[in-house]
Amino acid sequence: MTSPRTTLSLVDTDPAELAVDAIVIGVHSQTTEAGTGASADALLLASGAESIAAAFDGKLTETLALLGATGGPGEVIKLATLGTVTAPLVTVVGLGPEPSGAAPAPEALRRAAGAAVRALAGAPRVALALPLPDDADAPAALRAVAEGALLGGYRFAGYKTKPQPARREPVAEVLVAVPDAADATAQAEIARAQAVAGAVRTSRDWVNTAPNELRPPVFADAVATAAREAGLEVEVLDEAALAAGGYGGILAVGQGSEAPPRLVKLTYTPAGGGNGKRVALVGKGITFDTGGISIKPAQGMWEMKSDMAGAAAVGAAMLAVAALKPAVTVTGYLPMAENMPSGTSYRPGDVISMFNGKKVEVLNTDAEGRMILADAMARACADGADYLFETSTLTGGQVIALGKRIAGVMGTEELCERVRVAGDATGEPAWPMPLPDDVRKGMESDVADISQVNAGMDRAGHMLQGGVFLREFVTDDVAWAHIDIAGPGYHSGEATGYWTKGGTGVPVRTLVHLVEDVATNG
Ligand code: BES
Numbered sequence: 001m002t003s004p005r006t007t008l009s010l011v012d013t014d015p016a017e018l019a020v021d022a023i024v025i026g027v028h029s030q031t032t033e034a035g036t037g038a039s040a041d042a043l044l045l046a047s048g049a050e051s052i053a054a055a056f057d058g059k060l061t062e063t064l065a066l067l068g069a070t071g072g073p074g075e076v077i078k079l080a081t082l083g084t085v086t087a088p089l090v091t092v093v094g095l096g097p098e099p100s101g102a103a104p105a106p107e108a109l110r111r112a113a114g115a116a117v118r119a120l121a122g123a124p125r126v127a128l129a130l131p132l133p134d135d136a137d138a139p140a141a142l143r144a145v146a147e148g149a150l151l152g153g154y155r156f157a158g159y160k161t162k163p164q165p166a167r168r169e170p171v172a173e174v175l176v177a178v179p180d181a182a183d184a185t186a187q188a189e190i191a192r193a194q195a196v197a198g199a200v201r202t203s204r205d206w207v208n209t210a211p212n213e214l215r216p217p218v219f220a221d222a223v224a225t226a227a228r229e230a231g232l233e234v235e236v237l238d239e240a241a242l243a244a245g246g247y248g249g250i251l252a253v254g255q256g257s258e259a260p261p262r263l264v265k266l267t268y269t270p271a272g273g274g275n276g277k278r279v280a281l282v283g284k285g286i287t288f289d290t291g292g293i294s295i296k297p298a299q300g301m302w303e304m305k306s307d308m309a310g311a312a313a314v315g316a317a318m319l320a321v322a323a324l325k326p327a328v329t330v331t332g333y334l335p336m337a338e339n340m341p342s343g344t345s346y347r348p349g350d351v352i353s354m355f356n357g358k359k360v361e362v363l364n365t366d367a368e369g370r371m372i373l374a375d376a377m378a379r380a381c382a383d384g385a386d387y388l389f390e391t392s393t394l395t396g397g398q399v400i401a402l403g404k405r406i407a408g409v410m411g412t413e414e415l416c417e418r419v420r421v422a423g424d425a426t427g428e429p430a431w432p433m434p435l436p437d438d439v440r441k442g443m444e445s446d447v448a449d450i451s452q453v454n455a456g457m458d459r460a461g462h463m464l465q466g467g468v469f470l471r472e473f474v475t476d477d478v479a480w481a482h483i484d485i486a487g488p489g490y491h492s493g494e495a496t497g498y499w500t501k502g503g504t505g506v507p508v509r510t511l512v513h514l515v516e517d518v519a520t521n522g
């Protein structure tokens, strides 16, 4: 099930003369002596809007104030142009306060572009004339606008059998106004944004697909097909290969379902061997998490179709890597299983022999993510990874601790910091968390090497228990980071900025950024 695509290109024509269905400009909110509010003084048109403002004879801010504009982030106001400019519609998007002397932060532009393109569904062709700095920050700003537009224009095709007249078609074509459309740096940013946003959209499609349509063998095929088309090397381990290879964790979780588990391995090899470093990306691919024998409550269980968001992000990031061709070897590992209760399910009390030989005592079958990830991470280490980034919708504890926007990061200190920096740069915030000794002590098992969770099922340090467990499956010489995206991987609320309802595609952009970071800086 794939969503319709949006195309993107650069334009350097005067926005007032562009033959498009709508032209988007920005407006800042300003604090006046009377405070903020819908007054013309409180509004400041952003750069890029000059020729549109001139065509309105300088009356644009007044008109906007009349319509109740505040310039707040996410605000979108549409104005009929009545012949003042070529486009029939001007769309004004709020950018919040103008940062003193500087252009808006890239994330403010990304959200504004997303909100505007989303609000313009029904208009086939739109142009964005948003403020872009003319200094060294220009590429990051252009990247943000392009990504925001492509992601705000995303819509999952869905399963409705009848046409939906009230549902307007997503914008098909976006033009971004820049000073020089022939500029090579600008064109490279557009190409990159298309590859990265395309990957994010693919990961959203996988997450939004109904779980009965994306059980492990089907998900594995979908990823393998896309990866082969992108030119990646593909290996799929089925249940027999997993048994032969000793992947006890993946098999234990998968054994309760009639749809057998898989481990998909995708490899990108740079021309000439790149810089000699090897990056491993690992993503949790639980196609549906009922909890298994330790079954979850019914309320909200449907959202557990998103429990493969980590694998979707890794698979999609690999597609972007194949397009961007960084100078580093990258291997994606996507363990996939469906966590079901049945007569063949694994059970609390089971002891599982894992890929790296360690024995794990199962206490709660709902802590299944760490079981499949442990095997995949140990395999990545056995394959000789220098850097290992793993991402998963692992714990409800992440949502409690950091909320729905900020991912939790655990692992080796330097790599956690790199993930935080990458998240900051891409608009996918992530925050480092510790791996305390007392949490590891609480996971001592009476019978095995480690318990899967706290031996008394104490939920203290819930998110950290996940990180502490996964550490046991990474060899000492490997720099690693576990990125818990239980909150940011899925958006249950109304669409906002460039986030649509459902899968968010987090942390595809972070993973791509990290791969490029290692390719450039080692
Ligand atoms: N997939 C869930 C975590 C999750 C919760 C993701 C909410 C997204 C939103 C995971 O497999 C799980 O069930 N975790 C348990 C762990 C517990 C049994 C140790 C949890 O968070 O309660």
Ligand code: MN
Binding pocket: 289, 291, 365, 366, 367, 368, 369
């Ligand atoms: Mn679970």
Ligand code: ZN
Binding pocket: 286, 289, 307, 366, 368, 369, 393, 394
């Ligand atoms: Zn889960």
